[in-house]
Amino acid sequence: MSITNTTSVIEAIRTRRTIKSFKPDPISETDLNAWLEAASYAPNHRFNEPWEVLVIGPETRAKLNHKTNFGNAPILLAVLSKPGATPFERDENIMAVSCFIQNFLLAAHEAGAGAYWASLGSQPQNRAILNVQEGFDVVGVFGIGYPAEEPAARPRAPIASKMTHLS
Numbered sequence: 001m002s003i004t005n006t007t008s009v010i011e012a013i014r015t016r017r018t019i020k021s022f023k024p025d026p027i028s029e030t031d032l033n034a035w036l037e038a039a040s041y042a043p044n045h046r047f048n049e050p051w052e053v054l055v056i057g058p059e060t061r062a063k064l065n066h067k068t069n070f071g072n073a074p075i076l077l078a079v080l081s082k083p084g085a086t087p088f089e090r091d092e093n094i095m096a097v098s099c100f101i102q103n104f105l106l107a108a109h110e111a112g113a114g115a116y117w118a119s120l121g122s123q124p125q126n127r128a129i130l131n132v133q134e135g136f137d138v139v140g141v142f143g144i145g146y147p148a149e150e151p152a153a154r155p156r157a158p159i160a161s162k163m164t165h166l167s
């Protein structure tokens with residue numbers, strides 16, 4: 001479902017979908033940077049801003065050899081999470097980067113764009129292709145573009161089934 005100028009945050013959250021087929025229309029660098037900049041207002045502990053973004057060019061993309069070429073998305077990014085001094089800090093960094101990513105996905109969605117989140121970047125051979133330094137986590141590889149499909153939302157479990165009230 002597409003969204004309008006008067007979209008609320010809740011409507012944007014509800015209507016964002018993973019997109020697996022893209023139009024060839026380019027995304028402007030200005031738009032991409034604006035979505036990433038907005039994303040960086042994500043919560044992050046100790047204000048360490050643990051996200052790093054790789055903008056993946058055609059040679060690197062070809063080496064990733066994805067089965068659908070990321071739905072032919074015009075842009076491909078990898079989002080990394082910085083190493084932590086402890087396993088706990090590493091987990092916190094990944095949590096903050098996940099917030100960054102969700103912000104990015106919603107900002108792109110608000111502008112009518114969409115994204116394909118692929119987890120293949122964490123595989124050792126793909127880490128090597130992306131030249132990821134030791135200790136960094138690849139939280140996702142993202143094809144980004146204007147959707148050529150409008151997938152329906154898969155229904156979610158009733159939220160009450162995910163809630164426990166403690167005394």
Ligand SMILES: Cc1cc2nc3c(=O)[nH]c(=O)nc-3n(C[C@H](O)[C@H](O)[C@H](O)COP(=O)(O)O)c2cc1C
Nearest residue numbers: 016017018019116117118119120139140151153154
């Ligand atoms: C951590 C993470 C990894 C994901 N990796 C993949 C992936 O490798 N391939 C894929 O098709 N979708 C991947 N997805 C997208 C999910 O399949 C998708 O979010 C889910 O089906 C719900 O659909 P929606 O995003 O349209 O609500 C990933 C999502 C997350 C959060």
